[in-house]
Amino acid sequence: MTALATPAPSARRLRTRATLLAVLSEHGTLSRAEISRLTGLSRSAVSSAVTDLLDEGLVSETTSPAPATAGRGRRAAAVTLRRAHALVLAFDFGHTHVTAAVADTTGTVLGEATAHLDVDNHPREVLDAAESLARQALDAAGHRLDEITALAAGIPGALDTRTNVVRAPSTLSQWIGMDPAAELGRVFGRPVAVGNDAEMGARGERAYGTGHTVNDLVYVKASTGIGAGLLLDGRIYRGASGISGEIGHIQLPDTGTWCRCGNRGCLESVASIVEVRRRLVHVLAPGARPGETVDLPPLDRLADVPAAARVIGEAGRTIGRVLADLVNCLNPAAIIIGGELGQAGDPLVHGIRESVDRYAQPAVAEAVDIRATRLGLRSELYGAIDAAITVATTRTH
Ligand SMILES: [Zn+2]
Incomplete structure (x- = not known):
């Protein structure tokens, strides 16, 4: 098996940044001119990399004289690496x-x-x-x-x-x-x-995402499989043996599709990204032969394509049918939808919302905010x- 590393989108920028971090790590504090001299990078490359690092909070810049330029009468800005403790x-x-x-x-x-x-x-x-x-x-x-x-x-x-x-x-x-x-x-x-x-x-949504202030949240990873991460009362809830949140294998009424778990009618047998893509090919490339590879537009660009939005909305309503029961049980403040299917955004979220409003008790449906992740696939x-x-x-x- 060959593991193909994906070329970084901005490999040159990453290299420049790594070079700067390394030289600052070695020398502590340097002026931009010194960084340029030590790394062989142009002044403008150093300048834009320093700006990036300042934006990210990785370095600080002061106007006190940098060590090597002190004594020449010029006050050069000094760039210093800010060290996090681990x-x-x-x-x-x-x-x-x-x-x-x-x-x-x-x-x-x-x-x-x-x-x-x-x-x-x-x-x-x-x-x-x-x-x-x-x-x-x-x-x-x-x-x-x-x-x-x-x-x-x-x-x-x-x-x-x-x-x-x-x-x-x-x-x-x-x-x-x-x-x-x-x-x-x-x-x-x-x-x-x-x-x-x-x-x-x-955890990611609670620490860095749209669930930042929320203590009772359900994160749904809707991809090849469909699973839920539960954060209850500010803590991750894993269950007795760590296998909570397997919502992909909750049975839907009136569905007879076989699931890879051996049961029929599981949520992920009808609403996984694989199934949604299959249906999208059907509506967006009706001439495609079975098994033919079809390049679909990214899911986040399909909200304005009515037939595609309908397919995604239907998957949302199906997932929402299961989430409505979860909302009845757990009364979460937020459901955050991620994973590959989560990238579909509004049509998916609206579909889920519709089913939660339809099937969950009004008081708990009203209490839950349903959103797509803002962290992409991260x-x-x-x-x-x-x-x-x-x-x-x-x-x-
Ligand atoms: Zn199953």
């Missing part, structure tokens, strides 16, 4: 991708790298890829592996919190019986937190960053 690594494992990110304890992402590969069927290769992606992300950030204090990962499968192993039923058929935290601990030699992807999504990654920071800042040294 660095963490975070991983988002999807079914077909792995992303690694290096962040500091303020949650600022300093570098990241993604590879597309078959995560479900090749656990060994995935762990190897995770190590190489971590090194790429560290290179982009201008840091080394030995500077990392802790790491965390979200995995797209059922994880038994009593034993830490992946369990069936799970899409990760080749991972069953594996202990991802122990494997990652062996690879990186640091404390590790692991959770399922929907749980990480809920809720899970930000959740892993939050989990890693928790490990880094609470463990005893």
